[in-house]
Amino acid sequence: MNDKVHLGHRARKRFGQNFLHDTSIIDKIVTAIDPKPGDNLVEIGPGLGAITEPVAELTDHLTVVELDKDLAHRLIHHPFLADKLTVHQGDAMQFDFASLINDERKLKVFGNLPYNVSTPLLFHLFEFYQNIEHMHFMLQKEVVKRMVASPDSKAFGRLSVMTQYYCHAMPVIDVPPECFKPAPKVDSAVIRLIPKSPDQLKAKSTKILNTVCLEAFNQRRKTIRNSLSNLLTPEEIENLGLDLKLRAENLSLDTFVKIANWIYDNKQ
Numbered sequence: 001m002n003d004k005v006h007l008g009h010r011a012r013k014r015f016g017q018n019f020l021h022d023t024s025i026i027d028k029i030v031t032a033i034d035p036k037p038g039d040n041l042v043e044i045g046p047g048l049g050a051i052t053e054p055v056a057e058l059t060d061h062l063t064v065v066e067l068d069k070d071l072a073h074r075l076i077h078h079p080f081l082a083d084k085l086t087v088h089q090g091d092a093m094q095f096d097f098a099s100l101i102n103d104e105r106k107l108k109v110f111g112n113l114p115y116n117v118s119t120p121l122l123f124h125l126f127e128f129y130q131n132i133e134h135m136h137f138m139l140q141k142e143v144v145k146r147m148v149a150s151p152d153s154k155a156f157g158r159l160s161v162m163t164q165y166y167c168h169a170m171p172v173i174d175v176p177p178e179c180f181k182p183a184p185k186v187d188s189a190v191i192r193l194i195p196k197s198p199d200q201l202k203a204k205s206t207k208i209l210n211t212v213c214l215e216a217f218n219q220r221r222k223t224i225r226n227s228l229s230n231l232l233t234p235e236e237i238e239n240l241g242l243d244l245k246l247r248a249e250n251l252s253l254d255t256f257v258k259i260a261n262w263i264y265d266n267k268q
């Protein structure tokens with residue numbers, strides 16, 4: 001049997017289409033999302049509806065954002081789902097999630113994300129952290145590891161710092177390749193993200209925080225004396241109380257924020 005055709009649809013690699021078919025994994029994801037009537041639920045990349053259908057059974061309305069025109073069309077005409085769904089055909093990376101806020105109800109966002117664009121999509125979603133109650137995403141396991149990594153580990157990088165800046169992040173379950181059609185070449189995992197409250201976020205400019213991370217991790221094997229040389233002199237680094245011999249992976253989230261705020265206060 002052709003592994004690429006599922007429920008009459010040929011999977012499109014360019015859209016990162018790997019369709020979930022394992023019902024026990026789908027049940028666990030739905031339990032983690034815990035949908036209820038009245039919730040402001042949003043799914044990114046509903047595809048053929050593997051998660052959409054069981055979530056829709058537990059609630060009265062669901063918004064979905066799907067890039068593939070054929071799949072969006074299928075959902076608009078879905079025999080059981082159509083009444084409960086608002087389908088936006090388009091790119092979730094361009095989508096204004098704040099536009100979905102009604103009655104001040106924060107969003108519960110979920111999705112089995114297209115792995116080829118998962119990192120930029122996560123960064124786009126972080127911008128809406130104030131509008132979101134929680135997020136549950138299926139991602140490449142490797143990406144989940146990076147998101148929850150602690151300093152002094154190889155996996156700790158810009159994605160760890162920015163994820164943990166905006167959210168409390170917890171892995172939920174590991175998912176092997178055979179749970180999808182077609183099976184991806186990599187292991188997957190589901191992560192739960194709970195955005196922090198604005199008073200917990202201390203960066204004066206997230207743009208500068210992101211720039212500091214980019215510079216520091218771009219040359220992660222170098223000491224911060226060298227990797228941060230475009231932003232800070234060795235003297236300035238020492239004045240911040242940091243050892244010049246440290247590497248980016250040795251700095252905590254709070255230290256990244258401290259560096260970014262110093263640059264904001266002194267170099268803007």
Ligand code: SAM
Nearest residue numbers: 015018019020045046047067068091092112114
């Ligand atoms: N949710 C389905 C499932 O679990 O079987 C499909 C998951 S599949 C890994 C990713 C889905 O995201 C596909 O339906 C794909 O067409 C859609 N997609 C890809 N890029 C997208 C984007 N930029 N914005 C919205 N949807 C996208």
